[in-house]
Amino acid sequence: MTVQSTTVTVRQGTPVQESTCKEGSLLNTEGHLLGSNEDVTGGLPAPTTTAAVVQKWNHPRSNLLRVLSCFWSLLVSGANDAAYGRLTSDQALIPYLGIYYDLTYGVVSLVFLSPFIGYVLSAVLNNYVHLKLGQRGIAVIASACHIVAYIIISQHPPYPALVAAFVIAGFGNGLSDAGWNAYIGNIARANEILGFLHASYGVGGVIAPLIATTMINKANLGWWNFYYFMLGLACIELVWCTAAFWTQTGTVYRELVNHSRSDAPGGGLRTALFKRPYARVSWLCALFLLAYVGTEVSLGGWIVQFMIQVRKANNFDSGMTSVGFWLGITLGRAVLGFVTPKLGVKLAVSIYIPIAMALELVFWLVPHFYVSAVAVALQGFFLGPFFPAVVVAATKLLPRHLHVSTIGFAAAFGGSGAAILPFAVGALAQAKGVKVLQPIILAFLGIMLVFWLCLPRIGRKQE
Numbered sequence: 001m002t003v004q005s006t007t008v009t010v011r012q013g014t015p016v017q018e019s020t021c022k023e024g025s026l027l028n029t030e031g032h033l034l035g036s037n038e039d040v041t042g043g044l045p046a047p048t049t050t051a052a053v054v055q056k057w058n059h060p061r062s063n064l065l066r067v068l069s070c071f072w073s074l075l076v077s078g079a080n081d082a083a084y085g086r087l088t089s090d091q092a093l094i095p096y097l098g099i100y101y102d103l104t105y106g107v108v109s110l111v112f113l114s115p116f117i118g119y120v121l122s123a124v125l126n127n128y129v130h131l132k133l134g135q136r137g138i139a140v141i142a143s144a145c146h147i148v149a150y151i152i153i154s155q156h157p158p159y160p161a162l163v164a165a166f167v168i169a170g171f172g173n174g175l176s177d178a179g180w181n182a183y184i185g186n187i188a189r190a191n192e193i194l195g196f197l198h199a200s201y202g203v204g205g206v207i208a209p210l211i212a213t214t215m216i217n218k219a220n221l222g223w224w225n226f227y228y229f230m231l232g233l234a235c236i237e238l239v240w241c242t243a244a245f246w247t248q249t250g251t252v253y254r255e256l257v258n259h260s261r262s263d264a265p266g267g268g269l270r271t272a273l274f275k276r277p278y279a280r281v282s283w284l285c286a287l288f289l290l291a292y293v294g295t296e297v298s299l300g301g302w303i304v305q306f307m308i309q310v311r312k313a314n315n316f317d318s319g320m321t322s323v324g325f326w327l328g329i330t331l332g333r334a335v336l337g338f339v340t341p342k343l344g345v346k347l348a349v350s351i352y353i354p355i356a357m358a359l360e361l362v363f364w365l366v367p368h369f370y371v372s373a374v375a376v377a378l379q380g381f382f383l384g385p386f387f388p389a390v391v392v393a394a395t396k397l398l399p400r401h402l403h404v405s406t407i408g409f410a411a412a413f414g415g416s417g418a419a420i421l422p423f424a425v426g427a428l429a430q431a432k433g434v435k436v437l438q439p440i441i442l443a444f445l446g447i448m449l450v451f452w453l454c455l456p457r458i459g460r461k462q463e
Contacts, residue, residue, distance in 0.1 A: 056188050062244070067193065069139075069237075069244040070180035071200040076146060076233045077173045078204025081297055081418060082326060083212060083226060100223065101159045104430055113423040114163040116416045118145075118170025123412030126178045127269050127405050135248035138179035143238035145172025150234055154227040174415050178408030185395040186403060191345070194388035195337020202330030202384065205300060206323055213319040257401045268405035272398070281397045281455065282406045285390050288451040289414025291444045292386045294421025299441060300325055301422050303376060305434050311369045324377035332384025340385055345396075346458045349389045353449045356382045360445060364438035386448075387414070396458050 058064045097108050129137050149169035153162060184190060184197050211229060215221045272282045300322055307318035340348040356379050363375040394406050421444070428436045 054186070054188050057184075057193050063187070066244040067184065067187075067197075069241045070184060070197055073139075073142065073176045073180055073237050073241055074197055074201040075204040076230075076237050077176060078201035078326075079208040079230060079233060080146070080169055080173060080204070082205035082208035082300055082322070083230065097162075097223065100156070103159070107159075108426065110163050110423070111166050113420065114166040115170025115173065115418065116420060118167045118172070119174040119412045119415035119418075122171050122174025122178065122415075123409050126175060126408035126412065129175065130179070130250070130253050130404055132250045134250040134253040135179060135183065135245040136242065137250070138175050139241035139245045140238070142172040142176040142179070143234060143241055145169060145175070146234035147231065147238060150227045150231040154224050154231060156222065156224040170415065174408075174412045177411040177415060178404065181391045181411055182404040182407045185391045185407065186400065190395065191341040191388065191392055192337045194391055195333045195340075195385065198384070198388050199330045199333035199337075201387075202326055202333055202380075205326030206330060209300075209304075209319055209322045209326070213316065213323075217316060217319070257404070268402055269409060272402045272406040272409065278398055278402060278406075281394065282402075282409065284451050284455050285394050285406065286410040286413035288448055289387065289390055289410050290417035290420075291448045291451065292383070292390075292417070293414035294417030295441055295444045295448070296329070296383060297418040298422045298425050298437065299376065299379070302425055302429070302434060302437050305429070306437050307369065307372065309434050311367070311372055313369045317369070321373045321376060324373055325380040328377040328380025329384040332381035333388060336382075336385040337388060340389060340392075344458065345389050345392050346452075346455065349386060349452055350449070352382045352385060353445060353452065357442060357445045357449075360438065360442045364442065393455060393458060397456055 055063055057067045097103065097111065101108075129141065133141075145168050149165045149172070152165035152168075156162075157165075180197065181194070184193050187193060208226075212223075212226045215226055215229075216223055272278050303325060304318045304322050307313040307321050308315065311318075313321070336348075336352070343351070359375045359379040359382070363372050363379065366372065366375070390410065391407055394410065395403055398406055421440075425434075425437055425440060428440070
């Protein structure tokens, strides 16, 4: 991201060097003692600060191209996640993975677990790729991973090769999630723009099951044909993101975040995860996203099977329930993205989670298809803003040189939740039936509330 000299907003006190107000106490980006409610500088910039330029999303024009390319990349990621959820959950449609490969729920659920490896690799390498190749490298590598994975899957290879392809796709998702969240999180009006960024992910989640259902259930095509469509999306991603971030090299990135002071490429991640008090914020954000993304993908992936087996709905109506859930997430991110900054991100999410828990109880305890369909769509609406809220919280509570490392690790950790929790649901569904989905989701919503309340207070000046 090239620093511009015109039409910019200057936020005093950002980034903050690792200044201390007393031994062992570090200041956040606003000159506050991290984890404290007090303004230790009396409202003035921290003693050792610089004025950082906060760019606008639409100026210069190149920023608009970059922001829109990030939206497209997250759309591809959303379609990817919703697609394999859809393709593993509805075995009543024309041969999906379970029937095509003649596998049990537990074995089929490996396609949920396999991206975990890719996300772990992205968490380890994300900071290194940024330092060496910049955002240009993220654009090229993430898009190329999607293309390679979709080419393999579209050939409906032996099942082990299919699992390996989802590892590659998971690595691409991890890089793009971290890179684009960190980029958007540091521009002006980050709450609103992040809302639209993650709404784009939701759009991908809407169109993937809709198109997959139509192709497989209506057009009688094999499940693998859907990945030709995904391949087209990934090719556009490669061209668009690479063109938008072509000038954003590793040199530009290192100058921007002043990483030259790090002794090693992994220094930023080690600081974020193991140096107090930054570690508290980093780990709470990561654990929150682990629970959140796992909840989101589990609901989106297994809701079809739940509606068929437990609510006794037909195949197509059950598929549309998944569409409604992802549509709710999309609208929630776009609409509540404007509400959240008015309430304050900490308070807003503390309100959204109990509402989502109440809707989950309605979904679980009222045994009617239409009530369940409406409840899960509304649940998606209130779940939608959670990921953007975590990114905003991290950028407010931590100094800028830790943003990419922390957000990258948290996003990758969250992506691991997209692998682990649906896999666990699949294993339990094999043993106990898909009805176990609801108490699991309710429990994880409660865990998310605990993690969120443990974050330090975010003052109004930081909002």
